[in-house]
Amino acid sequence: MADSPGDSQELEWIQRAQRGDAEAFGLLVERYQRRVFSLAYHLVNDHEEVEDLAQEIFVKAFLGVRGYDGRSSFATWLSRVTVNHCYDYLRRRRSSRVLYFSQMNEEGQRKLEGKAESPPPEGLHVEDRIALRDLASKLLNRAPAEDRVILGLKELEELSVQEIAEVLDLKESTVKVRLHRARKRMLEDFRRWQRGR
Amino acid sequence: MRCNEARSWFEDGEGGLMPAAVRDHLRTCPACQTDEQDWGLVRTGFQVLSREPGPDASPGFVARLKRRLAEPSLAGRAAAQFWDFIGRRVILVGTLLTLALVMALMLPPSGPWRSPTALDLSLLQAEMTAENDPVLPDDIGSNQGVVPNVRAGEDQEGR
Numbered sequence: 001m002a003d004s005p006g007d008s009q010e011l012e013w014i015q016r017a018q019r020g021d022a023e024a025f026g027l028l029v030e031r032y033q034r035r036v037f038s039l040a041y042h043l044v045n046d047h048e049e050v051e052d053l054a055q056e057i058f059v060k061a062f063l064g065v066r067g068y069d070g071r072s073s074f075a076t077w078l079s080r081v082t083v084n085h086c087y088d089y090l091r092r093r094r095s096s097r098v099l100y101f102s103q104m105n106e107e108g109q110r111k112l113e114g115k116a117e118s119p120p121p122e123g124l125h126v127e128d129r130i131a132l133r134d135l136a137s138k139l140l141n142r143a144p145a146e147d148r149v150i151l152g153l154k155e156l157e158e159l160s161v162q163e164i165a166e167v168l169d170l171k172e173s174t175v176k177v178r179l180h181r182a183r184k185r186m187l188e189d190f191r192r193w194q195r196g197r
Numbered sequence: 198m199r200c201n202e203a204r205s206w207f208e209d210g211e212g213g214l215m216p217a218a219v220r221d222h223l224r225t226c227p228a229c230q231t232d233e234q235d236w237g238l239v240r241t242g243f244q245v246l247s248r249e250p251g252p253d254a255s256p257g258f259v260a261r262l263k264r265r266l267a268e269p270s271l272a273g274r275a276a277a278q279f280w281d282f283i284g285r286r287v288i289l290v291g292t293l294l295t296l297a298l299v300m301a302l303m304l305p306p307s308g309p310w311r312s313p314t315a316l317d318l319s320l321l322q323a324e325m326t327a328e329n330d331p332v333l334p335d336d337i338g339s340n341q342g343v344v345p346n347v348r349a350g351e352d353q354e355g356r
Binding site: 022025029030033034037038040041042045050051054055058062066124129132133134136137139151155157158176180183186187190 | 204208209232235236238239240241242243244245246247249250251252253254255258259261262263265266267282
């Protein structure tokens with residue numbers, strides 16, 4: 001995930017951006033916009049919001065780029081800004097969140113019901129994959145912001161524990177514990193829904 | 198195999214063939230078996246989600262952003278943040294120096310919080326020297342009222 005910190009051109013852009021050069025920062029935006037869009041999308045799971053969020057993230061990064069000291073790669077630093085911004089957004093949005101399963105249509109519920117009683121699928125049909133995608137998406141939407149961020153980084157961005165530790169500025173052992181707890185809470189939520197049907 | 202070892206395989210594992218030890222554990226542990234099945238479902242959903250491409254930036258995203266970054270209000274905000282950063286440190290150092298000065302003026306010249314100064318030491322030395330000094334003739338003059346009494350006492354004993 002980390003790009004080479006020794007990239008001299010990138011270093012020059014960063015230094016110019018640190019002096020307030022918006023043009024130089026624009027070059028960094030061009031280089032990293034896909035990464036920021038993807039990460040923000042996986043963390044908030046909302047197509048409509050991603051572009052606005054990405055713009056706010058880049059503005060925040062521009063205002064804070066003086067604080068970038070090169071100890072991690074710029075990509076990691078920018079991921080940290082993105083994760084923090086998305087985390088704040090998710091916390092703000094949590095209060096107005098609509099509960100998941102009431103939104104799911106009957107067809108999706110029926111498919112999930114069938115899947116939940118069978119072993120993990122190999123070679124799923126398209127509709128089963130859609131139902132499971134819907135399940136994972138809605139479980140993420142219901143999860144607390146911190147669980148959502150750490151599971152999003154692990155399961156959707158497919159970062160290693162070491163990379164997550166770097167982005168969240170935590171110890172690897174702490175990341176492992178938080179991942180385990182987040183998964184446990186998600187499974188409990190899944191079962192609550194199964195019992196409540 | 199213990200439950201947490203089996204769980205760490207199916208939670209963190211990258212997939213692939215399940216080791217025989219995990220399979221044996223799942224056969225004898227219904228709780229782990231249920232967790233493995235349920236997590237397998239959720240994880241499959243995550244895998245589908247992770248392969249969905251995020252939205253692309255709309256045309257002109259970077260240009261719009263650069264215009265916003267160049268706006269005077271934002272440039273001013275960046276400068277304000279910088280001076281705020283510097284200003285806070287100046288205020289902190291100033292406060293600490295003032296506090297140190299006030300303490301230096303308010304505390305007694307010696308005591309548990311302050312060691313004796315050079316002036317204190319020179320005064321103490323002068324005091325000690327004065328106590329050890331032999332009585333000078335001039336001093337006898339000032340103590341005349343005492344000395345005759347002592348002599349008077351000696352005279353009385355002699356008698």
